[in-house]
Amino acid sequence: MGIWHEGQRLGHTTPQQRSVLSALLLNSNQVVPVESMVRALWGEKPPNSARNAVQGYISKLRRILDRFPESEITTHPQGYSLGIDKEQVDLHRFRRLVDMAQNADAVTACELLDEALDLWHGPPLSGVAGQWLPSTAGTYMEEERLSALEEHATATLEAGRVRDAIRELTSLVIEHPLRERAASLLMTALHRSGRRGDALTVFRDTRRHLVKELGIEPGSILRNTHQQVLSDFPGVLRRGVRTPQEESTGVSA
Structure with a gap:
């Protein structure tokens, strides 16, 4: 900062x-x-x-x-x-670019989200005094960044760059094994690349993490993707989707 x-x-x-x-x-x-x-x-x-x-x-x-x-x-x-x-503030520029990507075609969305994600330089609110801002505003900002990564992966899949999407999503799922949307997207990408077994493994691993760490079963997004993979249905990609665990990103200091 x-x-x-x-x-x-x-x-x-x-x-x-x-x-x-x-x-x-x-x-x-x-x-x-x-x-x-x-x-x-x-x-x-x-x-x-x-x-x-x-x-x-x-x-x-x-x-x-x-x-x-x-x-x-x-x-x-x-x-x-x-x-x-607000164009002088990276956070506000990031949010504007993410909003623009929502209504853009897949290729343009990837470019806009690349620009938005390039504005991040380390953890949000690093170097500030106290824990209140990092634990409140910083938490929401990190959620926005992770959601933008998922949006980028969705656009990458829409653009037909399945291998690129798999690479992005594999890293994201390893770092954040409880993110159901990331796991769902990775399952879809693996399924589309002919790796049905690997996609089912992602579901089993994610379910195990959710049950062990949060005591919950997978939500509807991940369950639906699981059924699509089992039935060999390609699935439908939608940008702007949020899981029930994701919260509003409006923050007031």
């Missing part, structure tokens, strides 16, 4: 300053209460000097943001807001 201008990282920011900046960027052009920043920095036990410290972090950020005349931190009675063109 940082500030870049013409390819160069600006200023030496502390984890505390990055937490304040993250709260402002997550809620671009909206007022963020000081209390929210205090909670992000220190949790439920802030020091007596917390509000003064936040003012100091804001002052430092204002000096760094002088390079961006179109961006300004404004003081309000209840907190601060960062007025900024």
